[in-house]
Each structure stands twice: as structure tokens, then as C-alpha cells.
Amino acid sequence: MTEPQGFASESERVTRQLRDEILDGLRAPGSRLVERELAGELGVSRIPVRDALRQLVTEGLVTPRPRSWAIVREFTAADVADLHEVRAAFERLAFRLAVERRTREGLQLLRGTVDAELRAARACDAVAARRAAADFHEVVTAMAANELLNELQRTIRSRMRWLLAQHDDLVGIAREHEALYDAIADRDAERVDALVEGHLTLGYSHSWDA
Amino acid sequence: MTEPQGFASESERVTRQLRDEILDGLRAPGSRLVERELAGELGVSRIPVRDALRQLVTEGLVTPRPRSWAIVREFTAADVADLHEVRAAFERLAFRLAVERRTREGLQLLRGTVDAELRAARACDAVAARRAAADFHEVVTAMAANELLNELQRTIRSRMRWLLAQHDDLVGIAREHEALYDAIADRDAERVDALVEGHLTLGYSHSWDA
DNA sequence: CGTGCGATGCTGGTATACCGAATCGGCCGA
DNA sequence: TCGGCCGATTCGGTATACCAGCATCGCACG
Numbered sequence: 001m002t003e004p005q006g007f008a009s010e011s012e013r014v015t016r017q018l019r020d021e022i023l024d025g026l027r028a029p030g031s032r033l034v035e036r037e038l039a040g041e042l043g044v045s046r047i048p049v050r051d052a053l054r055q056l057v058t059e060g061l062v063t064p065r066p067r068s069w070a071i072v073r074e075f076t077a078a079d080v081a082d083l084h085e086v087r088a089a090f091e092r093l094a095f096r097l098a099v100e101r102r103t104r105e106g107l108q109l110l111r112g113t114v115d116a117e118l119r120a121a122r123a124c125d126a127v128a129a130r131r132a133a134a135d136f137h138e139v140v141t142a143m144a145a146n147e148l149l150n151e152l153q154r155t156i157r158s159r160m161r162w163l164l165a166q167h168d169d170l171v172g173i174a175r176e177h178e179a180l181y182d183a184i185a186d187r188d189a190e191r192v193d194a195l196v197e198g199h200l201t202l203g204y205s206h207s208w209d210a
Numbered sequence: 211m212t213e214p215q216g217f218a219s220e221s222e223r224v225t226r227q228l229r230d231e232i233l234d235g236l237r238a239p240g241s242r243l244v245e246r247e248l249a250g251e252l253g254v255s256r257i258p259v260r261d262a263l264r265q266l267v268t269e270g271l272v273t274p275r276p277r278s279w280a281i282v283r284e285f286t287a288a289d290v291a292d293l294h295e296v297r298a299a300f301e302r303l304a305f306r307l308a309v310e311r312r313t314r315e316g317l318q319l320l321r322g323t324v325d326a327e328l329r330a331a332r333a334c335d336a337v338a339a340r341r342a343a344a345d346f347h348e349v350v351t352a353m354a355a356n357e358l359l360n361e362l363q364r365t366i367r368s369r370m371r372w373l374l375a376q377h378d379d380l381v382g383i384a385r386e387h388e389a390l391y392d393a394i395a396d397r398d399a400e401r402v403d404a405l406v407e408g409h410l411t412l413g414y415s416h417s418w419d420a
Numbered sequence: 421c422g423t424g425c426g427a428t429g430c431t432g433g434t435a436t437a438c439c440g441a442a443t444c445g446g447c448c449g450a
Numbered sequence: 451t452c453g454g455c456c457g458a459t460t461c462g463g464t465a466t467a468c469c470a471g472c473a474t475c476g477c478a479c480g
Contacts, residue, residue, distance in 0.1 A: 034460090034461075034462095035461075035462070036460090036461075036462095046462090050462085050463095066462095067461080067462070067463095068460095068461070068462080069460090069461065069462085
């Protein structure tokens, strides 16, 4: 799932690095992101940094400030609520389409992410479990075979990762993913719908706790 | 609704101009978009053109080609189908939230767009009717009071405009919008749901948009 | 006459330099 | 002491210049 970054332009490398630094908490929410500073730190010119910042703005990880520097986004409770609402709509669509359009290859990939997630969750490897959980949703979205849906999913992927890092019932989530996999494999649309609804509610209540 | 473009950077101006030229059909699908050429035509340097192209790529109006020039997007039947699916999910969410969170000011704005659309449609002013129809959906999305939803809506707005230009039952659409307005004003969630569903199915079967 | 290969030009990617606006600090006056 | 003004500095926006990869076209050779 971790895409083969074999080739990448400077812009992509800078984007990836800044994104990871933000999501890993190395750059605190609210901290300044100044093009010249970052260019100096990373040893590149301002252009790749500029491109990266724009990309991260569209991903919602960076807040641009007109005619001033950008800052690492500070998520508010309202942001989280908004994200949950949109995510729910996305996943309902993604799972519905995935059930219709599932392929043998897709199911195998999905099974792999579920297994990896269960293993990691039981081993209390939070990083691997969250990565596998994110992979699960990406594979489902891919199975939905809707280019636009996948495109929009990519733009909110970072925010999803952020959301996923906010709670920690790893085994529970993995079990739900396993149940979802079974329902998709059985082509049981109604069971998938029910599980998705439950899944969304779970994520919603948990994030309110945090 | 036409945002007050009082101030704008070169990048934004170039973006707006290219976007309009594409949507108005002045730039045919598949035609080349070369940074240096556009810079020369528009009398600016490559940077604003570069920014504009990237923006239009995220809006889905331009197809980037790695290490080669970009082209004006050619929409396929699959693209249209994808757009309809995503749009349906968006609108279900937007209308549901709009019913819950409607405000007096929002309703007044919405009423204005419906009236404008009906007037324009009856006068066979297609341009004004389509603009009003687009405004209707934007006001609904705004009333949904979900920042992320509005953000994603902005990125697919151009594609919606394209879709809207593909059919011509202007009066019918205006009437459906009026019915939707009434249901929202009555806070009748079920009627809104039913209208949205009918709207989407109808739009899909014989003509596009809602 | 066909095919393979190399040179050349086109294109986006990147670096550097300049500019105008916005900000923030200090200073002066009330 | 506080408030307003003004200048130095900071910052993103833009322009120009250079670079490396790819594609095409033409030429030479089989």
C-alpha cells in the first residue's frame, strides 16, 4: 500500500516529508511554516516548498494566511465534526459501490490489510495497525472503482490519518474491519450498510471522548 | 453569489480566465496547455500560469501529463457516471444538513436564487438560469454549515458547471428547485429526501443535473 | 527502402533575484 | 505612561535563467 516512491520530484519529496512531520506531531499545530526557512532546512529552493505547502493546504493540514506565513492547522471540534459527516457520506458510497464492484484481486488485497491490522492490533503495534486500517479504507475506495471518489479520498486522506490517530481501540476497529470484509466477500449489501453505520457511530463517539 | 473578486493575484486571474475559457468551450478538450505559450498569450510569467494549471488540475478541468504538456480534459462517459455518483452522495448530505441548520438569511438567499432561476428559465435565458441553478446548490451547501463539505464542493464546482451545461430542461429544473426550497423551508426532511432522490434519478435517466 | 540511432529542440522542474505589501518594533509626542 | 506614527524587516508573489529528461525528426547504414 505504501506507494512505491521510486521516482519523485523535489516537490513530492518535500510534500511527503512535511506531511509526515505534521502527522507525526513533529510540527506542532499553529507553528509557522515559512517558505524561506523550510527551503533552508530542507536544502531546496522555495519553489518545491511552495508547491508542497499548496498541496498540504488542499489536504487540509496547513492553513494559509493571506499575505503572511502559513501555519500547521489546528483542528477544532467543529472541524472534527465536519470531517465525520463527510467521511460518513464517503464511506457509505464507497462501501456500497465496493460491494457491487468487488473483484477477486480486490478482495485478496482487502483480506491482506485485515490480517495485517489484526496482527498489529493484537501485538499493540499502533503505528502498523493504523497504517493497515488506513490501507483497508483505501482498498475499499479503490474497489469502488470511481475515479472521482478516489481523487477526493486522496485529498482527505491526510485528515483521515489524523482522525485515526485520535483514538486507540485498535483491536475493536480491526474486528469491525474483519466483519466488513466478510460482508463484502458475501456480497451482503444490507449487512455492509448496517456495519458501516455502526462503524461510523463508533468512530464518532470515540472521537468525542478524546 | 458571484464572489467579489475585488482583489486577486495574477495566479487567480489567470486561473479564472483559463477556467472560463475551458468551460465556455473556447479551449477544446484535448488541446495543449503549454506553460510558456500561455504565459506569452496572457502577458505574465510562467509562475502564475503554473499555479493556475495546478489549480485547474485539482478542479478536474485539466489533465496533467508527466514530463509533457497538460491538456484540456476530455470527459468520458465513465467520468460523467462517476461524477453523478459522487454528486448524489454530496447532495444527500448537503440537503439533509441544510434542513437541520437552515437559517432565515439562508432561506432568503435561497428563495432569491429560485426566483432568479424561474425568471431566467421562463425567459429562456439559459446562461442566467444555469448560473442561478448553480447558485441554488451553492447556497444549500453553504447552509449545510460544514466547512469540509463546502471545500470539497468548491473543488468539484467546475465539473458541476460543466455537467450543468450538458442539458437544457431549464424550467423543469427550476420547478424542482422550487419544490426543494419549499420542503426545506417547511423543515420537512422526508419530503426533501424524496425530492432529492427523485431529482437524482430523474437527472440521471434522461438529462443531467438537478 | 526500411530501420536504428543520435542530435536537437521542446517542456516542465528548479534555482536565484527583485518587488510590493503587511507586519512589528521603536520612537516621539501628548 | 500610553497611543499613534513611521521605518526597517519579513514574507509571499512574480520574473528571469538554467537544467535535465523525453520526444521527435533526420540521417546514415544495412
